[in-house]
Amino acid sequence: MPSEEVERRLREAYEKDFHFEDGHVLGSMCSKPEELAVKYHALFSEANLGNRGLYPGTAMLEDELISDISELVHLRNGWGQFVGGGTEANITAMWIARNLSGKKKILAPESAHFSMKKAADLLGMELVDVPLDDGYRMDADALESRIEEDVAAVMGVAGSTELGTVDPIDEISGIAGDIFLHVDAAFGGMVLPFLEELGIWRGNWDFRVEGVDSMSLDLHKMGMATVPSGILLLRNREYVGPISVESPYLTTERNIGLAGTRPSGAVAGAYAAIKSMGREGYRDIVRRCMDNTRYLVEKMWAVGFEPVIEPVTNVVAFRTDDAERIRAEMDRKGWKISVIRRPRAIRIVVMPYVTKEVIEQFTEVLSDALKSL
Template sequence: MRAEPQDFGRVLSSMCTTPHPAAREAAEQFLATNPGDPDTYQAVADLEAEAISQLAEITGLVNPRGYVASGGTEANIQAVRAARNLAATPEPNVVVPDSGHFSFQKAAGVLNVELRTAPTTDEYRVDLDAVSALADEDTVLIVGVAGTTEYGRVDPLGELSRIARDVDALFHVDAAWGGFVLPFTDYEWRFDQVPIDTMTIDPHKMGQASVPAGGFLTSSSDILDALAIDTPYLESTDQATLTGTRSGAGVASAVAAMDALWPEGYREQYDQSMRNAEWLADAFTERGFDAVSPTLPLLAVDLPDGLFAGLREQGWRISRTSAGELRIVCMPHVTREQLSAFMTDLDALRARPRTNS
């Protein structure tokens, strides 16, 4: 095979990053193991238990339960699936902010659950009054996002949890991207700060594990039991995961990354990423562009179509928010030098003489 993996030097909008060296090495060692059959592959099963214990420490979860999923999509689907399976209503619905990840649309379609979408406010956080109006006796799950994928915002999780309790629904927090930066902020998002039933947190994003390595956590054995099915031909007798066979690479790399980086390495990473996001916001503002002030290391900027297209032609891997802004995520691989080069290319494009069409 002559193909080479893409270099991350101009990747500015991805929520994946280059894995930590220890995570890369661990992933290669455990490629052929299958945590989906834990009684056969005991070593990787022990590592998965360690991964859940480490994620529990990060998220403030006592008596942790869960598993290493393929990513946020699987974990979010599992949260919806558990809520549906535990509910008594034949017409279940789930209330999600419109800033929620598109995986909830997949979950609703796969699981035949009604998806109700609540708008966000001018601050890009979910509108609590809208959530209250949408939730009813058939609501089985309410979702809050801790680090939205477009603006890096954290929903008012405590208030959302109270709304969920008022209608006897479960409360799920999607911290897939935010889970490894929020520990170093003042936000209340942990299990020991907010009544939370399930959570998504992905080591393969800011956690610097290799792909795929997501996390599904719950505070209740009943929730995990609601996901379990019998596995008669395996040594283990049941399975709560959505996928069957899973590579142990994600499990091992998640443990290796957290061993190497929690907590001080992640703290240093967060500080650097936030400094980069704030520097970039100032650089755009100085040039007269409207930038959404970053509260986590993610920036959205109102950038004209021509400049966006020109930057793409220069090889920059960038994307847009649903509202059309340029979206840049200051992941661990994103350096100040990269951002400076990006702004240099932007300045050169702006300086080009315009031609009449």
């Protein structure tokens, strides 16, 4: 095919996609990446950290980033690596827990991301739901009543997918005792530290809690990095033992983790984003997202929608029995929102591209849509 034709097809496909800058995507947790991140992701597109010895430069970037992010979530002398995203990090953490304990039960809040179902299925483990309290956080008493000898792992969420809630990780840790404890901070990992710095929210949710053994944290969500920029952090380097295999044909003796070839252009992209934005840059973004979240709640009250909970992070859901029909109608009007089922609600993630102007347009279109419904 002549390159003009290839390019034409690629452009045509690109035009079909929704783009964050158009301001009509209100249900995604992904960033519009920083320009510098996009540029350096492309430059490092042939790198493969699955074969680290060939890419000492990229490996250096990864190490430095892991060290920066570890510091952000108070992990000292731990271990971490880039993975494909929250799903891979969650699966890998459960893989470690199963192999360290030789047990198969996972206790997870009902609000856990669906990747936990994949983890349990793939690993031949049993996923046991722990009910939520009135604030949609894992109910500590319910957890306590489910702790038994055969539990391999307990997991909690710091920034849940549907409502942005944070489970009481310190309390969970006290109940879990020596059981492996995983924290899914895929979304919250780049929000909560800055909410704390801004004095908006405070909680004990990261490696400051001694019982926390592992964490998922995505930079392609609130980290303004390119996809796929997931991170898995482990409290203890020795935890990689059960997830590493001999890799004789590669430049390292052992290959660690689920993936062979690993996302590596994304490491350079994430490095560009993290280093150029710095703590101050992320703090500003989080401050803006929270301002806009409050603005959205105000505007939605005016249209007749009540938030399910007072938002903790920039994820907010509004109660309605008509969520599916509203979503479909907004879709017809070119707006992408999402829905949740328990409770029935429409859900909006107030990412940095969801500005006040976008919120004003959105609530106007929504009012219109409600009339036609």
